[in-house]
Amino acid sequence: MQQFVGVLGGMGPLATVDFLKKLVVNMPTAVDQEHVPVLLYGDCTVPERNAAIAGAGPSPLPKLLAGIAFLAQAGVRAICIPCNTAHYWHEEMAAASPVPVFHIVRASAAEVRQKNPSVRSVGVLSTLGTQQSGIYRAALTEMGLEVVESTEEEFEELVLPGIALVKSNQLAAAEILFAEAAACLCERGAETIILGCTEIPLGMQHQLHARPAMFVDSTDALARAVIDFWRK
């Protein structure tokens, strides 16, 4: 299975579908056999990541490591995880894997510079767990960038209800909330916004289409990183 890329997915299920789609549509071919062969371990029963980071629920780590072990045992060439919040445990997963484990936060941060080399202030829309874990703040600060995050009120009224709407496949309703959450970040100086939760691009399809230069879609950034790796 050396030609397969392993995907540890299911967090959430629709975000995994969106990732697999971006892995297909970003590949410049119309021939089935030239796409990336994928082994997806789509364990949607992994415990909720945000509750665990907040200390209010069981750790997802045992199930994440079970997925890594399965994919590694199968012999995949590399592993990717289309869930930002799960990257709180990236170090443990990478340590347990004999093959490279992509990092969605680093892929997204790199795309910020590629899209707009002169950017200074970057907004991040994410889950509360991702914000609390500080994984985007650390990566962007290290690059000399200012980070603009959602306030507690914006999380409660806009971002978290938007993510819940995506999880119930109400994408148009989610878009209204995410648009407002993005506008709040821009008002506080964000020049570019990372959609740092893989559910969020699903609920921002119109805005992504209308203003592609404004956003960095973490799902898309991870898919492009996998394609670059696979073509080398």
Next chain:
Amino acid sequence: MQQFVGVLGGMGPLATVDFLKKLVVNMPTAVDQEHVPVLLYGDCTVPERNAAIAGAGPSPLPKLLAGIAFLAQAGVRAICIPCNTAHYWHEEMAAASPVPVFHIVRASAAEVRQKNPSVRSVGVLSTLGTQQSGIYRAALTEMGLEVVESTEEEFEELVLPGIALVKSNQLAAAEILFAEAAACLCERGAETIILGCTEIPLGMQHQLHARPAMFVDSTDALARAVIDFWRK
């Protein structure tokens, strides 16, 4: 992995994504953990099925059986294959599997009756290989239904170019061709049309939305069959 459903996919890659999406959106839940855990063996390098059926290319069967063996060895509860043409080899795959292997043609034929119990004449849009294999003709004739298929000219000018457009992600362009191919079947008496190739629903999204009663989407029928099985 007893709670996982195995998916033998990648034929083509975008059709597999569409199947996984339908497995999510047809499940009546907004909670990640209540979806179907999926193990996808997405081997897009399986040799082209139509050429093999026409005797003009290598058999995909060895790679199909490798996928079945991998999924069975992993311990999945059942296996599904979101590619109609690959069902030409269903008997061999089912014989090699210790767990049930869903049949997309039977799931689609059953949905014809569910949607419209009084239907007498059913059109089938499919690949040439699926038509040549006669898998839909056999299943529908056995149910006492008349079958309307595309002519050689309709295949060459409409259906096959439409499928090629889907494989290059030109969905709107595909829709024009598929609409005409469907109209040709209706002119010859089809009351309902089975989209008997998993690429076709991707290129008929507007028509599926506008006239849901007219079509049976084989991808959707397979996803619903898997969900029914999994919930029992």
